[in-house]
Amino acid sequence: MTVDAPVAFDPLEEGFVASPYEQYARLRAHDPVHWSPLVDGWVLTRFDDVAAVLRDPTVSVELRHARPTPTVERQRERQARTGRSPDTLVLRDEPDHGRLRRLVQAPFGPRPVEALRRTVEQRVAAAIAALASRGSADLIAEFAYPLPVAVFNDVLGLPDEDAEQVREWIRAVTRVLDPVIDDAEHERCRALMDEMYEHLGEVIEAKRRHPADDLLTALVTAEDAGDRLSRDELVAQVVTLYVAGHEPTMSLIGNGLLALLRQPDQLALLRARPDLLRNAVDELARFDGPNQFVRRIATRPMVLGGREVAPGDVLYACVGAANRDPARWDDPDRVRVDRPDAAQHVQFGAGIHRCLGMHLARLQAEVALGALVGLDDLRLDGEPEWNERMVIRGLRRLPIAFRAR
Ligand code: HEM
Numbered sequence: 001m002t003v004d005a006p007v008a009f010d011p012l013e014e015g016f017v018a019s020p021y022e023q024y025a026r027l028r029a030h031d032p033v034h035w036s037p038l039v040d041g042w043v044l045t046r047f048d049d050v051a052a053v054l055r056d057p058t059v060s061v062e063l064r065h066a067r068p069t070p071t072v073e074r075q076r077e078r079q080a081r082t083g084r085s086p087d088t089l090v091l092r093d094e095p096d097h098g099r100l101r102r103l104v105q106a107p108f109g110p111r112p113v114e115a116l117r118r119t120v121e122q123r124v125a126a127a128i129a130a131l132a133s134r135g136s137a138d139l140i141a142e143f144a145y146p147l148p149v150a151v152f153n154d155v156l157g158l159p160d161e162d163a164e165q166v167r168e169w170i171r172a173v174t175r176v177l178d179p180v181i182d183d184a185e186h187e188r189c190r191a192l193m194d195e196m197y198e199h200l201g202e203v204i205e206a207k208r209r210h211p212a213d214d215l216l217t218a219l220v221t222a223e224d225a226g227d228r229l230s231r232d233e234l235v236a237q238v239v240t241l242y243v244a245g246h247e248p249t250m251s252l253i254g255n256g257l258l259a260l261l262r263q264p265d266q267l268a269l270l271r272a273r274p275d276l277l278r279n280a281v282d283e284l285a286r287f288d289g290p291n292q293f294v295r296r297i298a299t300r301p302m303v304l305g306g307r308e309v310a311p312g313d314v315l316y317a318c319v320g321a322a323n324r325d326p327a328r329w330d331d332p333d334r335v336r337v338d339r340p341d342a343a344q345h346v347q348f349g350a351g352i353h354r355c356l357g358m359h360l361a362r363l364q365a366e367v368a369l370g371a372l373v374g375l376d377d378l379r380l381d382g383e384p385e386w387n388e389r390m391v392i393r394g395l396r397r398l399p400i401a402f403r404a405r
Contacts (some may be wrong), residue, residue: 009036009043011180018386020292020393021333023034024321033305038180040069041295041314042307045321047328047346049304054319054350057302060093061085061353064101065297067312070332078176078186087236090244098134098353102224102271105356106238107155107215113359116155120367123150128371135404140254144368148249151364152242158203166246169196174392187328200242201235242355249361250292251387251394253368256284256375257336258398260373260382266335270373271340280337281365282345285323287375289347290392292320319346320393375402 007026016023027034028045036043044050053059061088063079066072068180079086086092089100106112127147131137149166152158156363172192174183181189204220211217219238222229260267270280294317302309309315323345324332336342348355355361372378381401387394 007031007034009034009038011038017388021324024318024324028321028325033307033309035307036316039314039316040071041316042304042309043316043318044304045325046254046305047325048324050317050319050322051256051346051350052347053296053304053315054294054398056351058297058298060297061097061295062093062297062356063091063093063223065312065315067310069314069326069353072314073134076128078190082190084197084232084236087233088240088242089237089356094352099224099227100229100233100237101352101356103222103227103229104219104241106222107218108356108360110359113196116151116360117363117367119154120151120364123147123154124371125365128375132375132405136399136401139249139257139372139400140395140398143262143372144250144253144257144398145246147368148246148254150175151360152245155214155360156216156238156241157207157212158216169199170243170246172196173239174247180390180391196242197235197370199240200238204231204234204238219322230263244355245357245360247392247394249357249364251290251392252281252285252365253372254287254395254398255290255393256281256365256369257400258380258395259284259288259397260369261378263335264339267373267378270337270369274370276337277370278362278365279339279342281362281369283335283337283339283342284369285347286329286339286342286345287323289323290394291347291349292393293318293391294349294353311392319349322346336363376405377401377403385388 007023007030009027010023011020013023024045027043030045032044033049034043034045044053063072063075087103089097092100110200112395124147127143127215131142137143145167168193172189173196173201176186176189176193204216207216207220208363211221216238260270270276296315296317298309298315299311301311326332348358379401380399382399384399385397387396
């Protein structure tokens with residue numbers, strides 16, 4: 001089938017880490033519904049296919065529906081070894097997904113999130129003040145990473161924690177999302193995840209004993225038509241929120257600032273027109289957002305791009321490629337902070353699993369980027385380093401310089 005295809009999905013190809021978009025473009029042009037023996041699944045790179053699959057109610061997120069390929073077997077085995085059932089709403093179909101989502105969604109709506117603006121602004125102002133006198137920094141370590149941790153701890157009402165420890169846990173959880181990871185590393189990550197589950201379980205118990213006016217207490221006591229989360233369900237959702245809330249937000253800020261530094265006309269436009277900030281966040285999410293792949297499983301025969309997809313086949317919907325599809329976007333490989341339809345991107349997913357935290361992520365990115373572009377003489381100060389992830393693409397290091405205040 002794809003043996004003769006002129007292109008292959010290969011995250012190990014030279015240059016892929018710095019920019020996967022050239023490979024995506026080749027796939028989209030020559031084999032947009034591409035069977036990848038590397039991940040034992042279909043890699044979808046066209047906007048229309050990606051959006052259709054994410055919105056299709058017959059397409060599942062539950063791995064139990066997948067045909068047992070070597071990749072699927074490995075993922076199942078690893079899931080079984082955690083000793084935990086996949087209780088997170090991300091990995092449940094209806095009706096379980098809807099039930100869990102209804103129980104946790106209230107604090108993440110546009111209004112409750114907008115009420116957090118001052119908290120976010122204060123955190124950002126403090127972080128900028130700490131940088132401003134120095135003239136240079138690694139944006140990731142000194143700003144983009146600590147910000148979502150601090151905001152999330154404020155919002156959830158979590159005790160002050162060892163930021164490095166949290167970072168290690170989160171790194172482990174996001175790393176296991178990659179379909180290409182060896183057993184030894186998977187084991188190391190699993191041990192770290194166990195620690196994280198245990199820690200969050202204790203924090204939740206403490207909240208139950210000492211309720212407060214915060215999001216975690218709201219989740220502990222959340223009810224929907226007399227329904228409640230069990231303890232395991234609650235821990236699983238908090239882990240999800242915790243992880244989903246950190247790394248992608250950090251990477252949106254990092255990737256977004258790098259994109260602006262590489263297109264100085266857009267940086268200048270944003271400085272002159274702060275009213276474009278909100279739209280700029282969506283445009284930067286479209287252009288180089290952290291989420292690259294969303295996994296799904298077909299449960300019925302489907303024809304996608306002329307290819308026959310069988311029930312049980314795994315689909316890797318590449319949102320990063322969809323957001324650069326020239327059939328959907330004008331001049332997709334350029335950032336245009338005033339792009340009129342930027343918010344139509346699928347970086348936050350689509351359909352029933354569309355990102356629950358997108359308003360919070362947008363708010364943080366908007367306030368953070370607004371403050372960063374205000375630094376005088378802002379520029380790159382060395383080579384950025386990428387994190388080498390296939391699913392959550394982000395920077396490990398982003399050296400910047402600016403005029404000290
Ligand atoms: C730039 C930042 C973010 C990006 C790019 C992002 C992206 C995504 C994507 C693509 C999905 C869909 C996954 C799928 O369909 O399988 C998703 C789901 C989700 N996100 Fe985010 N996310 C971000 C920030 C956040 C934040 C800050 C939170 C929490 C506070 C969050 C919580 C969630 C949750 C709970 C889901 C699962 C929703 C469901 O299954 O119904 N995300 N996110």
